[in-house]
Amino acid sequence: MQDPKDITIIGAGPTGLFGCFYAGMRGASCRIIDNLDQAGGQLTALYPEKYIFDVAGFPKVLAKDLVKGMAEQALQFKSPLHLGEKVAGLRRESENGAPLFTVVTDREEYPSRTVLIAGGIGAFTPRKLPLKDVDQWYGKGLYDRVLDPRAFAGRRVLLVGGGDSAFDWAVTLQGIAQSILMIHRRDGFRAHAATVAQVRELVAAGKMELRTFWEVKAIHGSGAIERVTLVNKKTKHEETIAIDCVLPQLGFISSLGAIAEWGLEIEKGEIKVSQIMETSIPGIFAAGDIVTYPGKLKLIATGAAEAAIAVNHAVHLINPAAKIEPGHSSNMAIFGQTED
Ligand SMILES: Cc1cc2nc3c(=O)[nH]c(=O)nc-3n(C[C@H](O)[C@H](O)[C@H](O)COP(=O)(O)OP(=O)(O)OC[C@H]3O[C@@H](n4cnc5c(N)ncnc54)[C@H](O)[C@@H]3O)c2cc1C
Structure with missing residues (x-):
């Protein structure tokens, strides 16, 4: 007390x-x-x-x-x-x-x-990813709040979202994460224009990847996250890629x-x-x-x-x-x- x-x-x-x-x-x-x-x-x-x-x-x-x-x-x-x-x-x-x-x-x-x-x-x-089994991945590679960027050192990171948080983390995790893939379900971003421009420069320099019209369809792994299946909303094309950490930044x-x-x-x-x-x-x-x-x-x-x-x-x-x-x-x- x-x-x-x-x-x-x-x-x-x-x-x-x-x-x-x-x-x-x-x-x-x-x-x-x-x-x-x-x-x-x-x-x-x-x-x-x-x-x-x-x-x-x-x-x-x-x-x-x-x-x-x-x-x-x-x-x-x-x-x-x-x-x-x-x-x-x-x-x-x-x-x-x-x-x-x-x-x-x-x-x-x-x-x-x-x-x-x-x-x-x-x-x-924080708004969660709309996946049925989403809760089981928290603490096993799925984090909706980033407290210490160093926790992602050497990891393959998937950022989900098009707002300030997603873009800020794409910039902050440069040189820390092994790779950064960022996906957003639209091609319009709510983030600050200067940060969007910064991310586009990083993409052009081959330092990260940015995909629009993509969403997370499923998360896979035994124990921790190992792979993620993404789906393109326009073409319905699916792709499963190796990922260690998923950071949904979907607002609150x-x-x-x-x-x-x-x-x-x-x-x-x-x-x-x-x-x-x-x-x-x-x-x-x-x-x-x-x-x-x-x-x-x-x-x-x-x-x-x-x-x-x-x-x-x-x-x-x-x-x-x-x-x-x-x-x-x-x-x-x-x-x-x-x-x-
Ligand atoms: C995009 C945007 C731009 C804005 N721009 C401006 C601007 O230019 N100028 C301006 O004057 N205003 C602006 N606003 C509005 C301004 O942000 C709000 O008026 C202001 O944040 C209100 O402050 P607050 O402390 O009352 O509430 P909040 O900022 O909402 O803070 C409330 C806090 O209470 C906590 N809380 C609530 N319930 C609980 C609970 N049960 N237990 C524990 N914690 C709890 C929340 O986690 C939160 O941290 C903007 C708002 C937005 C969304």
């Missing part, structure tokens, strides 16, 4: 990260939990190489660079970040007469005085999942919140893409503002003597500043 914290934040997307920073700035203890292996939410999972133009203070910033800055800002107060854990359950208890929530993940239980749900469009899980599916069963008021899959970002359960706040209220905009900027509102009210709820208004960071002793 973990220590009770003032605020447990579900989701390490931009909203959750900014909420974590704000909690630290207000002197509240905080933890942050995310289902993914990396912080950043949609920015990391869906468009790390895209430029963002509408975040205050950055005329133009790559999504992955914005996440880096937000994570550094968020974690400066040493709040624990629990990655790779999916929040499922919630228990409502009490601590010295005050409400206490226990947030339950697939690994741990986290007691907390308040909760901030910053779950975006829900927990992402998301769902609100178990949070939808917590008894919160929900409208069209989104959590209804009041003006102070509180849900229908006192002590549970929500912010970012997961919430709805009149005039809601699903943007990084609005998610950050909502997180600040939620955290300030959570701090005041836990300790009514603490002001809701945070004051100005430019005057705060916590940053080594003095009053004007």
